[in-house]
Amino acid sequence: MSSNWVDIRDEIRRRVLERELLPGAKLPNDQELAEEFKCSRTTVQRAMLDLAQSGTVDRRRKGGTTITLHPITRTTFDIPITRLEIEAAGNDYSYFLVSREILVSPPRVASSFGLAEPTEMLRVTALHMANKQPYIFEDRWIAHETTPEILDVDLSRESANEWLIRNRPYSDCEVRFLAKRATRQEAELLASDVDEALFVMERTTWINGAPITMVRAIAKPGYQLVAKAN
Amino acid sequence: MSSNWVDIRDEIRRRVLERELLPGAKLPNDQELAEEFKCSRTTVQRAMLDLAQSGTVDRRRKGGTTITLHPITRTTFDIPITRLEIEAAGNDYSYFLVSREILVSPPRVASSFGLAEPTEMLRVTALHMANKQPYIFEDRWIAHETTPEILDVDLSRESANEWLIRNRPYSDCEVRFLAKRATRQEAELLASDVDEALFVMERTTWINGAPITMVRAIAKPGYQLVAKAN
DNA sequence: TAGTGGTCTAGACCACTCA
DNA sequence: GAGTGGTCTAGACCACTAG
Structure with missing residues (x-):
């Protein structure tokens, strides 16, 4: 009753x-x-x-x-570690480092962190593959002032993402979804046409106000993020 | 204590x-x-x-x-009614109907609803504008078998979205985010280049298993969806 | 089958905010 | 100032599941 x-x-x-x-x-x-x-x-x-x-x-x-007066569609997405996403789909995961260099961050990166001044950062690009096919191209900026240990990590063996998750927890995270046209480099790496529309998940993380990393995960053509709402 | x-x-x-x-x-x-x-x-x-x-x-x-063994980024997005999103940003909202016709739904629409057979549906396209500038182009399919009243609504005065929200609640909703290249029509309506990368929010809704509507909200170039995570 | 989290109760006090 | 939701307590029983 x-x-x-x-x-x-x-x-x-x-x-x-x-x-x-x-x-x-x-x-x-x-x-x-x-x-x-x-x-x-x-x-x-x-x-x-x-x-x-x-x-x-x-x-x-x-x-x-x-x-609720004005109904909204509330959706929750879980963005997993790329390796686990690929393995969960039953596919074979592989990874390789494309570039690693120390550069002054461009304004869009600095401003994403809320920094007034461009700063030297470690910039890493890498490709995640499923069954030897390109899956996600990762374009990452790491504030090595906050996490100097990253400079000693061999990023050709382990992705920066996984190292950071195990060693550098964050207190704040901002996520952005957007679309961008493939540059020539992105098109080559992702086996797509130049000017193809690519789906991008961008994440910026901080630890108690100090910037950690900003990553663009640029997905292969046709990628979709799906969720049930309400 | x-x-x-x-x-x-x-x-x-x-x-x-x-x-x-x-x-x-x-x-x-x-x-x-x-x-x-x-x-x-x-x-x-x-x-x-x-x-x-x-x-x-x-x-x-x-x-x-x-x-949690494998940390994930869990993000919640609230997708508002387009009019309210524009007004909340302090901009002037306007809307106009681009087309309205009854068509047999293409396979991608039918399969999004989980329908085996293509079905006749009401297809509506419309443009949402902020300060007279194109903001979101809406490409919508409505299962008028489920909601026959929609056929009598003057969709040049009120957007199908707002009418549906007030008159046709849903029990299930699926959301997809993706990127697509602008077609010539989309480029014209959104004042973008052909082949520009556009961000798309796609929603399919049902009421107790019966299809209601499937909408592609195609955003103007540069649109981003932002959220705080964790 | 035993240990752990999930839920429910009846009652109390607190914190916010509308009128 | 008063009405409402938010939280806390101490205790009980239930439901799931790891070993």
């Missing part, structure tokens, strides 16, 4: 779907819902936490709980 | 960051953590729920709680 929190969540979702609750509609308060569903307020709270996290309802102290 | 759940979460995060806890490390069980943090097990549970949802730890009954 009494409900668990999943039942309550699903019932509220059903009411939204059946248009018994329209965007902006106010729900009864937690105490009243607890009586309706014959459960404790804690259980209602648990259901509402889930609905709020998925963007279905807005909750405000004193203001109460309302159905 | 006793901790709240945010303190506990942050302390576990700190231990991961400081490498006191390495990937794969096993945490004490909830009861022991409750004693360590001088709080009830419920409070530990709340902290662990958050850490598990963010992908920091894995929790399994009997298996206990471990630091």
Whole structure:
């Protein structure tokens, strides 16, 4: 007779779907819902936490709980380590280093870190392959002032990404998705036409405000990132 | 002296960051953590729920709680209604319908819905503009068998997206991000070069298994989707 | 089958914010 | 100032699963 929190969540979702609750509609308060569903307020709270996290309802102290006025599509993507993504698909992973040099970072890199001045950084480019076919081209800038040990790592054997994950945790991360035209180098490495449209995942990470790395993962033509939403 | 759940979460995060806890490390069980943090097990549970949802730890009954073995970047994107996105940036929104016709859906559309057979659908294309500049070109297929009322809507006045959101809730949604080269039509409408790389957000929605709509939101050149992760 | 996390209860106090 | 959601407690039982 009494409900668990999943039942309550699903019932509220059903009411939204059946248009018994329209965007902006106010729900009864937690105490009243607890009586309706014959459960404790804690259980209602648990259901509402889930609905709020998925963007279905807005909750405000004193203001109460309302159905989200402007529905959005909330999507969660897990961006895995490239090697694991390839291996999870049952393919053979290989990797090779394309270049490694110390350069002054161009403005787009410095500004992505929030740095006013261009800084010397370690720039590494590498190719990740699935079954010997190009999969992702990685264009990475590493703030070796923050992580000097990276200068001693043999990046032809291990990808900078995996070394950093094991040795240099981050506190903040920003992700950007975008499209870019293949340069001649990218086209050659990814076996695509010049001017092909390529999907790019860009990540910048910091540790307590200090820049760690900024990486562009440039995917082979046709790559898609897929997720279920809501 | 006793901790709240945010303190506990942050302390576990700190231990991961400081490498006191390495990937794969096993945490004490909830009861022991409750004693360590001088709080009830419920409070530990709340902290662990958050850490598990963010992908920091894995929790399994009997298996206990471990630091995630292979760190991933988990990112949440909110895809808003285009009009609201433009208005939120302080820009003037305008919209116009480019085409509206009933067509048999091509295979890529039918298969995106999981339909074996190509089906007649309403196909609508439209342009969303910010300050009179092209912003997003929308290429949409609507299963009018599921939502026949859409045939009577004046789509030159209101975008199909906003009408659908108000009148046709969905139960399932799949999102795909990809890059594509601009066709001549897209280049003209978005004021870009032919062959420019464009960022595409594709969404397919269903209501209890029945297809509703599949939309490609093709963004103007230079568009980026940005999010904070973890 | 025993250990661990997941959930529920009933009650309390707190923190925010709307009117 | 008062109403509402957020959190905490102490204890109980349940559900899953590793060994």
